[in-house]
Amino acid sequence: MRKQRNIILATFAAATFLVGIGANAGSHAGSAPELAQDTLVTEERAPEHSIVDEVIWVVGDQPILKSDVEMMKLQGEMEGMTWNGDPDYIIPEQIAVQKLFLHQAEIDSINVTEAEIAQNIEMQINRWIQQAGSREKLEEYKKMSITQMRQQLHDDFRNNQLIQQMREKLVSDIAVTPADVRKYFNNMPEDSIPLVPTQVEVEIITKQPKISQDEINHVKNDLREYTDRVNNGETSFATLARLYSEDPGSARQGGEMDYVGRGMLDPAFAAVAFNLTDPKRVSKIVESEYGFHIIQLIDKRGDKIKVRHILRIPRVSAEATDSMRMKLDSLAADIRADKLSFEEAATVMSDDKETRNNHGLMSFNSEEGRTSKFQMKDLPTEVARKVERMEVGDVSDAFPMVNEKGKHVVAIVKLKNRIAAHRATINEDFQVLQNVVLQKQRAEFLHNWVVKKIKTTYVRMQDRYKNYKYEYEGWVK
Structure with missing residues (x-):
């Protein structure tokens, strides 16, 4: 075809x-x-x-x-x-x-938020990273930085989402x-x-390799420096956000986010953001599931808040990744030896909140609704490569991948079911x-x-x- x-x-x-x-x-x-x-x-x-x-x-x-x-x-x-x-x-x-x-x-005044645009851009870049093998290889192949790729994709993705929403409305x-x-x-x-x-059902356990304290200190020191520069009047928070923030959805806007309720934010981020009262002050450093932030209040309106933030993401070392691979390979061996089930291990040990509460079972929103039945093309690239060679009940060896939030993790997967192609x-x-x-x-x-x-x-x-x-x-x- x-x-x-x-x-x-x-x-x-x-x-x-x-x-x-x-x-x-x-x-x-x-x-x-x-x-x-x-x-x-x-x-x-x-x-x-x-x-x-x-x-x-x-x-x-x-x-x-x-x-x-x-x-x-x-x-x-x-x-x-x-x-x-x-x-x-x-x-x-x-x-x-x-x-x-x-x-x-x-x-019809159809709107898409920067967060929606950023999420789709990030998914595209993560697919490219998986195909290239690493961020560095992708940047070498594209001859531009990840930040430049995000900027280049922004307007096209915005238009595509507007078109998609318009079609769906019609x-x-x-x-x-x-x-x-x-x-x-x-x-x-x-x-x-x-x-x-052919459709497959897959269970997954992911673990994020430990980030070194030196790398965390480096990121925090950078954020403290940004705070000092704003407080000293050397530059504005918005300028620093455009230069250094690693949140693609808000960096282009000087770190500015739309009005948002507490429930839409990471709990740690929300706890600090909603306690800000002085727009001239910069918050303390906040750790969320995405990385480390500093926040500046813009406005409060009822139960919603408008802020700027700068996000910095600590990098995972190759040594930490290798160490986590060894640990998950050992866990996979225990599961194959029936010392515990994959489902028990996923519920207790996996870092992935989405699948952990479902005993490791992966699912996604399809045109027919939420389903655990994936076509191979709908699986993350690295997962699909493993599953393609597996029999039902097999548990893979450990492998690195980038999850939907852009974090580098190590994973093992189990092929729960395979439904052959049929009329x-x-x-x-x-x-x-x-x-x-x-x-x-x-x-x-x-x-x-x-x-x-x-x-x-x-x-x-x-x-x-x-x-x-x-x-x-x-x-x-």
């Missing part, structure tokens, strides 16, 4: 634009996208070799540049993706559709009944019934089949929404883009 590129919206500054488009589009630049369809005036194009960049489409008041398309095409090639058609036409259309959703998100009222599911699949040929991929059945896989029908109905609704939106949106494109058979009708009139 061919995998088609799902465009991540990006914008690039154009060095020069095609002669004529800037002037023709200028009269519409300040207008809302809800305008009558217009026909692009035929332009006299400059020789291809002389064009550094050019506007090829305009959607509402938003240009699509040739460089946008070239960059997306290059990314697709690097990721081994194929196209169901000509990417020079498919990509501009996909970017245009994304702009329609972004415009509607603005109209289809939120669509539902299917059991009768809808049965009717759909009773009329489907047997060889067309969806294949449910879906109503009795065994009803949720899977229900989701297929639901996604089909949602896709049809969104397709029709885009077509309707195109009719009321100002769209212009260069003549050479007008003769392609696009997925959505109405771009050209």
Whole structure:
């Protein structure tokens, strides 16, 4: 099956634009996208070799540049993706559709928090770290620091989340009944019934290697220095947060967090933050599950608080990682020798709160709801590599990984169950089949929404883009 590129919206500054488009589009630049369809005036194009960049489409008041398309095409090639058609036409259309959703998100006042953006960026960077083998190898491969990667990803991830939330809002009222599911699949040929991929259930024990006191002292001394510089009037807290904080969600904002209630914060962080009264003072050093912080009050509003903070994360040494691997290898040997069960060990010993309370069983939020049944692609990379070679009941040797909070840990896993790939059945896989029908109905609704939106949106494109058979009708009139 061919995998088609799902465009991540990006914008690039154009060095020069095609002669004529800037002037023709200028009269519409300040207008809302809800305008009558217009026909692009035929332009006299400059020789291809002389064009550094050019506007090829305009959607509402938003240009699509040739460089946008070239960059997306290059990314697709690097990721081994194929196209169901000509990417020079498919990509501009996909970017245009994304702009329609972004415009509607603005109209509907859809918002995403910096915390949401940061969480998704961190998950992406952690996947890259696992693939590269270490932070250092990733930075060498990307030729930029982790901080620079976070900054580069920020706007794309923000736009993607706005689009996702807008799409979810549009289809939120669509539902299917059991009768809808049965009717759909009773009329489907047997060889067309969806294949449910192999699924696994995995239990995990993670332990964080001990961080040396010297490393902790180093981090604390840095935070004390930042406090002294703020108190002495040498610089502002916000400036230091932008320079040194390791919280990607707030560092770009000078360490500033949105108004938040006590229950949304780490308990240790909240205990100090909610006791601050003087915006000019910097808190004592606070240790949370994420690292060490200093905090500055901005405002209190009812039972919510707005603060700035600087986060510093102590580094784990290779020696500490090796020592923890030996301890978990010894624990794995005891479990294999039936001295204790994996579930007992996970409940008592694991550092992972999410799985510890579930006897080590991993789970995640799927489209069908919370489930412990993972497809291999949904598992953390390092866990998937271990599980792939294991039999049901096997316990792995210890291995290092980066968890969802960005911490370096050592883990062992047990393969609890493996469900072989099979054709879906109503009795065994009803949720899977229900989701297929639901996604089909949602896709049809969104397709029709885009077509309707195109009719009321100002769209212009260069003549050479007008003769392609696009997925959505109405771009050209």
